[in-house]
Amino acid sequence: MTQQQGWSAPVPPPQRKKRRKWPWVLLVLALLLAGGCAALFVGVVHEVDKESKREVTVRYEVTGDAKDVTVTYSVYRDGDLSQNQVSGVDLPWRKTEKTKGFVKGGTLVATLGASGGTLRCEVTVDGSAHTARASGPFASATCDGF
Template sequence: MSPPPAYPPQGGPQGWATPPVPPHKKRRKWPWVLLVLLILLVGGCAAFIAAVGHEVDKESKREVTVEYEVTGDAEDVTITYSAYGDGNLSQSQVSGVDPPWSKTQKTKGFVKGGSLVVTTGASGGSVRCEVTVDGATRTATASGAFTTALCDGF
């Protein structure tokens, strides 16, 4: 009987030792998490800027109606009214007016507003100014000689 076959030495061919297998490295997840957060942040900022730009554009094209009105018992009053619109300030003045007086004008643009100034003459009396813009009203009164009622901040 012949001896059992000899097994080759453990390891690689011709008895070489097999190099140790390095332990499996875990991949880091934080760079991917950071990348996703950065993409979300940039996307959110872009969406916010687009929304603000849309609202500013919409407001700059919105047209409003400005209604000026003067009442009272004074005679010979001077009325000065102004309004911002389309990037410009328009101002007008009428003198020698006996109330009631009214004027309506439309304006648009990003900057809106203006004023209504009513000044009584030497004969005195009382005046009331009223400005209505999109349902919001400003009023003021004055009485006596050379007094002024000012409606502004609209």
Template structure:
């Protein structure tokens, strides 16, 4: 068995070193980085929930509109009921089509999708939330779909 290196520095290769001699050198930083990332993520999620909770108390007006030359379309759109998105469907509709509703519990991520029938044609969808700039999309052809989403 050898003794610790006499100058206090690192022992030469093959010399004995006390168990604590390398403990400070190899201290891991990743657990602290991971903990910081988790805390930042949790804080961001908490802020989002608080922000959404404040938004869900407000009444929001949503206006869905579909126009175009297609004679037979299928329409699917989301509504908000109790803070959850619910999909409504209407098929074999003639254009123009319009629906307006007021709701509480508004959550972003809404959708309005319009699909032409086998006869084709053109369809355009538009969604306006509280008189803001509308989300729009257009599609044409047989069984083509215009999708307005993310509102």
């Protein structure tokens, strides 16, 4: 028997190309990361907005034995600073303000006159008190409450 020329092995069927999965996995991970960041951002914005609308009480108080006292107090309202001054104050002196906004609180400066004496100032914001003392002619005490 003789072999015929031109015969070859059978042609294998075409192989199906494998699709790579890692680009899809990477895309899904990127989308999940972006969604998580967006959710975190929305949550932070919501909390900041809620805090800026919360109203707090700011209480100012000056006590002591001084006779000629000048009181200067400020309060933040909706981002604006409001400042007031009262001269010739008899102690004890008290003032209460309501405020809201991103920055809340106030500052109190009590200044003794030429006759001197002693005084204590206190600013209380949401139950947290900040105090200072001063004594002697023209001395000042400054209390910040934020």
